[in-house]
Amino acid sequence: MGSYAEMWRNLGLDVELHEEVLQSIGANYGKQVLSQSGRPEGMRHFDEGVHESHGGRVQEIIEAREKGAKMIGTFCIYVPDEIAIAAGAIPVALCGGTNFSVPYAEKSFPRDICPLVKSTLGLAFSKTCPYAPIKDLGVGESTCDAKKKTWDILSKKVPFHILELPQKKNGRDMNLWREEIGEFRSAVEELTGVAVTAEKLKESIALLNRRRRLLAEMNEFRKLPNPPISGTDALVVMQTALNVDPARFCDNLEELNEELRDRVDKGISPFDENAPRIMVAGCPTVMGNWMLHHLIESSGAAVVCDESCTGTRFFEHLVDESGDTVDELIDNVAERYFKIDCSCFTPNDERITHVPELAREYSVDAVVQYVLQYCHTYNIEAIRIAGALQAEDIPAITIETDYGEEHEGQLRTRIEALLERVTLSV
Amino acid sequence: MGSYAEMWRNLGLDVELHEEVLQSIGANYGKQVLSQSGRPEGMRHFDEGVHESHGGRVQEIIEAREKGAKMIGTFCIYVPDEIAIAAGAIPVALCGGTNFSVPYAEKSFPRDICPLVKSTLGLAFSKTCPYAPIKDLGVGESTCDAKKKTWDILSKKVPFHILELPQKKNGRDMNLWREEIGEFRSAVEELTGVAVTAEKLKESIALLNRRRRLLAEMNEFRKLPNPPISGTDALVVMQTALNVDPARFCDNLEELNEELRDRVDKGISPFDENAPRIMVAGCPTVMGNWMLHHLIESSGAAVVCDESCTGTRFFEHLVDESGDTVDELIDNVAERYFKIDCSCFTPNDERITHVPELAREYSVDAVVQYVLQYCHTYNIEAIRIAGALQAEDIPAITIETDYGEEHEGQLRTRIEALLERVTLSV
Numbered sequence: 001m002g003s004y005a006e007m008w009r010n011l012g013l014d015v016e017l018h019e020e021v022l023q024s025i026g027a028n029y030g031k032q033v034l035s036q037s038g039r040p041e042g043m044r045h046f047d048e049g050v051h052e053s054h055g056g057r058v059q060e061i062i063e064a065r066e067k068g069a070k071m072i073g074t075f076c077i078y079v080p081d082e083i084a085i086a087a088g089a090i091p092v093a094l095c096g097g098t099n100f101s102v103p104y105a106e107k108s109f110p111r112d113i114c115p116l117v118k119s120t121l122g123l124a125f126s127k128t129c130p131y132a133p134i135k136d137l138g139v140g141e142s143t144c145d146a147k148k149k150t151w152d153i154l155s156k157k158v159p160f161h162i163l164e165l166p167q168k169k170n171g172r173d174m175n176l177w178r179e180e181i182g183e184f185r186s187a188v189e190e191l192t193g194v195a196v197t198a199e200k201l202k203e204s205i206a207l208l209n210r211r212r213r214l215l216a217e218m219n220e221f222r223k224l225p226n227p228p229i230s231g232t233d234a235l236v237v238m239q240t241a242l243n244v245d246p247a248r249f250c251d252n253l254e255e256l257n258e259e260l261r262d263r264v265d266k267g268i269s270p271f272d273e274n275a276p277r278i279m280v281a282g283c284p285t286v287m288g289n290w291m292l293h294h295l296i297e298s299s300g301a302a303v304v305c306d307e308s309c310t311g312t313r314f315f316e317h318l319v320d321e322s323g324d325t326v327d328e329l330i331d332n333v334a335e336r337y338f339k340i341d342c343s344c345f346t347p348n349d350e351r352i353t354h355v356p357e358l359a360r361e362y363s364v365d366a367v368v369q370y371v372l373q374y375c376h377t378y379n380i381e382a383i384r385i386a387g388a389l390q391a392e393d394i395p396a397i398t399i400e401t402d403y404g405e406e407h408e409g410q411l412r413t414r415i416e417a418l419l420e421r422v423t424l425s426v
Numbered sequence: 427m428g429s430y431a432e433m434w435r436n437l438g439l440d441v442e443l444h445e446e447v448l449q450s451i452g453a454n455y456g457k458q459v460l461s462q463s464g465r466p467e468g469m470r471h472f473d474e475g476v477h478e479s480h481g482g483r484v485q486e487i488i489e490a491r492e493k494g495a496k497m498i499g500t501f502c503i504y505v506p507d508e509i510a511i512a513a514g515a516i517p518v519a520l521c522g523g524t525n526f527s528v529p530y531a532e533k534s535f536p537r538d539i540c541p542l543v544k545s546t547l548g549l550a551f552s553k554t555c556p557y558a559p560i561k562d563l564g565v566g567e568s569t570c571d572a573k574k575k576t577w578d579i580l581s582k583k584v585p586f587h588i589l590e591l592p593q594k595k596n597g598r599d600m601n602l603w604r605e606e607i608g609e610f611r612s613a614v615e616e617l618t619g620v621a622v623t624a625e626k627l628k629e630s631i632a633l634l635n636r637r638r639r640l641l642a643e644m645n646e647f648r649k650l651p652n653p654p655i656s657g658t659d660a661l662v663v664m665q666t667a668l669n670v671d672p673a674r675f676c677d678n679l680e681e682l683n684e685e686l687r688d689r690v691d692k693g694i695s696p697f698d699e700n701a702p703r704i705m706v707a708g709c710p711t712v713m714g715n716w717m718l719h720h721l722i723e724s725s726g727a728a729v730v731c732d733e734s735c736t737g738t739r740f741f742e743h744l745v746d747e748s749g750d751t752v753d754e755l756i757d758n759v760a761e762r763y764f765k766i767d768c769s770c771f772t773p774n775d776e777r778i779t780h781v782p783e784l785a786r787e788y789s790v791d792a793v794v795q796y797v798l799q800y801c802h803t804y805n806i807e808a809i810r811i812a813g814a815l816q817a818e819d820i821p822a823i824t825i826e827t828d829y830g831e832e833h834e835g836q837l838r839t840r841i842e843a844l845l846e847r848v849t850l851s852v
Contacts (some may be wrong), residue, residue: 110805110826112538142593145571148772149806155773156810162772164594167568172605173590179598346574346588347581374800379536380575384582400536 004055007062011134014127021128022054024100025288032294036230038270040263042256043233049240049249050287057243058130061090065134070192073135075120076143077242077309078165078340080333082319083185085204085246088194091139093242094131096120097288099403101128113146114372115402116286121150137191139184141165143344144377161187167346174338181334201329205319207246214253215241215315221260222304223362228263230270231278231303232293238310239287271302276422278302279364281355281385283372284309289403292370295412301419305362307355308370313340343377352384356392365422368415369398395421430481433488437560440553447554448480450526451714458720459658464696466689468682469659475666475675476713483669484556487516491560496618499561501546502569503668503735504591504766506759508745509611511630511672514620517565519668520557522546523714525829527554539572540798541828542712547576563617565610567591569770570803587613593772600764607760627755631745633672640679641667641741647686648730649788654689655682656696657704657729658719664736665713697728702848703789704728707781707811708796708804710735715829718796721838727845731788733781734796739766769803778810782818791848794841795824821847 008015029050049057061071072084073094084091101122102115109121123129138160140151151162164180166173185196218237221228237256241249263269278301285292285308293303306312317339320332341351359367367389369382382398389396397418401407434441455476475483487497498510499520510517527548528541535547549555564586566577577588590606592599611622644663647654663682667675689695704727711718711734719729732738743765746758767777785793793815795808808824815822823844827833 108809110802112800113802113806142772145770145802146806148593149769149803152773152807153809162594164592164599164772166590166592166602167574168588168590172602176592176598176602343575344571346568346590347578374538374802376536376539376571376800376802377575380539380572381578383534383579 004059007059008054008130011058011130012127013130013133017126018054018128018130021098021100025098028288028290032290033232033236036232036270036297038268039233040229040256040259042252042259043236045252045256046233046236046240049244049252050236053240053243053287054130057092057245058134060245061092061131061134064090065136070136071131071134072188072191073131073138075139075147076141077314078141078143078337078342079139079163080181080184080337081246082201082204082208082333083181083196083330084188085207086196086200087185087188088192089136089188092131093286094120094123094129094135095242095284095286096123096129097286097403098123099405101126102403109150112374113150114144114375116284116372117146117150119288119403137161137187139163143342144375146374159191165344167344169338169345174334177338178331178334181330181337185330196326196330198324198326198329201326201333202321205321205329205333207250209318209321210250211241211246211253212315212318214250214257217257218253218260219305219312219315221257221264224264225363226267226269226271226273227302227304228260228269230297231280231306232290232297233270235285235290235293235303235306235310238306238314239285241314242310243287272300276301276365276419277304277363279305279307279355279359279362279367280311280370281307281358281367282370282378282382283375285370286310291403291405291408292368292399292411295408295415296368299412299415299419301415304364305358307358309342312358313342316340343381348381351381352388355385356388356394359389359392359394364394366418367394367396368418369396371398371400373400373402395425430485433485434480434556437484437556438553439556439559443552444480444554444556447524447526451524454714454716458716459662462656462658462696462723464694465659466655466682466685468678468685469662471678471682472659472662472666475670475678476662479666479669479713480556483518483671484560486671487518487557487560490516491562496562497557497560498614498617499557499564501565501573502567503740504567504569504763504768505565505589506607506610506763507672508627508630508634508759509607509622509756510614511633512622512626513611513614514618515562515614518557519712520546520549520555520561521668521710521712522549522555523712523829524549525831527552528829535576538800539576540570540709540801542710542798543572543576545714545829563587563613565589569768570801572800591770593770595764595771600760603764604757604760607756607763611756622752622756624750624752624755627752627759628747631747631755631759633676635744635747636676637667637672637679638741638744640676640683643683644679644686645731645738645741647683647690650690651789652690652693652695652697652699653728653730654686654695656723657706657732658716658723659696661711661716661719661729661732661736664732664740665711667740668736669713698726702727702791702845703730705731705733705781705785705788705790705793706737706796707733707784707793708808709798709801711796712736717829717831717834718794718825718837721834721841722794725838725841725845727841730790731784733784735768738784739768742766769807774807777807778814781811782814782820785815785818785820790820792844793820793822794844795822797824797826799826799828821851
């Protein structure tokens, strides 16, 4: 990525530290992703997506901003990108999955908040996030205590909009959410100076529905007896969906899906025929965070389903494309996002029934509940999920961890114990 | 408390363990509260309030239930007791402040959630909470991630109602809150079979406003140069307000306030004239939790203000008593509770300005921000509060701790360092 050195310097990044970061991420990516054998050829696009996330993608956004576009930084899949795109903005998810940046956040934020929040803040604070200086607006939400209160502080320092997600799913909550989405539309229109029209909104809805359909299609292949793609690769695809230009992403995924169909026909799979099938459920595993999938798959199992914000929660439920007015379409958008079954809701019964449902659909042998440390909502909800899985005799463990590599050995031991349990019971 | 042994046995408590608990609480109360010299005579009522919290108060509620009353267990000062009382229910706050019960919760709940939640659950799980078996309805709220998700689990096991508190303070949030309060009314009416009338609601509003006025009056004395009551005793008064019958509590506090007025006239104070004046700000310090106040005051300082749910947040803002219909009065109730400046809101600017305001009103020399471990909202908000205090040159420290007594030495060291700083700068 050396050719972007000048760009990074112009953005005010700490170029030396940033270089270290890229090398560390690159080394992890090499060890945890590129080292896999028999990868689909089409994965090159997504390897490039990761590789260019601090380079080409940033340059592309800088060029678009020079032509008048605005960039919006988001931290959650509840932010309706359709509306941002219809107003001519470029939404990019800025969630951090790197461990190196955590200590930079801990200098001024509590240590005992989740690693995702700390990693994200630490990237900005350490001047190693190229998006921080080109972001025209941050959009936070009220999905968890740690993020909600972090926005209070950030919004005093940089342009920031906070989207309130209600905590129940009653009619009055839907009303509040609809109004919040309306306010988000106004905030984005004010930022870009471009009005959201029905035509543009129909286009952006169609574009992001296409992305969802293609991701769902890729995940359909994972339901098959010998999946043509590893869980680690599928994760990389889903992670890059949060960063890469959506139209290009779709073209690339279309190509990959064709190849996967062909591999299915030919019986090509990265897994042994008897590899235990694992679902990872819970917190997102964002770009930079490939450890869990790598540990599971390098232990001889196959991750066949991700029940997370970097998995099913991201691509399930399409936005209804019917409706001709902006208001109707915005309602459709609001309704789609309100269906997401994040643990931030009380109660969240949909998820308690959905996880075992997914376990059956993907024919999984065991579930690994993945909880980021100090994420109270997924951590406590894991108790009910564990109960629901036990009721269906699906083996499961709950792993609570941060991004620290020092836990790798312990995690591997727990995963191997789970796999042994699964293999013995087959 | 031996005479209640049969009652506790009938309630299904673990009588032996319960006896240990009472002795442990009694020992702490002796060491941290009763050991103070020159206490007001009127404190005997509140000592009794603590002493009878597992005895006489429980018996009283059992007797009321035999006559048809229903008991509601609450966990937060956002629950509008006025409405419960108007429907003939007896609301009792069940928040736990004891350390012994924490491990009982940790057996089935995550360790890294706040000690208040764990202590509360642990009391119920260890069969040492006499209210658990006589509670007809639990009322939880969505004020923090840990509680919100805990209710998901409890509500599957015992009758439970969840009150959604919104996360912003816009008009649409107020609308949602008003509707939630309306739903709470219906839930309570259904429980008791008693309709809330304007007359009864006017009565309960007047009763709880009286309690607020008397607490405010007691706290006015703490603003004086030589407060006639220690912060530890004032805390005991506020803690018992959450348990004791409100009318009896008011009578007792009226008597105490008269005595305090007299002590002011006579110049009687438990403090040295030059004792540094401290405000404790942040998380509640509920019954069983007297350590922080004891440490501060046994180090020679005076706690003169509690900016917490067991302090200003409990008694500030009266419910408007005007209005003649149930709907008008319920709106008044909703509006009063919506003014509470809990850190669960985003943003929560009122509190950022209110803490330094209180610091001036109570002429404090320093602020101790008290954060229960893993309470993300107060923990992160502490950063902005610290900034606001620093801007006014008010010395402050933030203490993040659980209920563990093993931290006592460390806490004392930090408090002494703060007091030294304050004394040197005088």
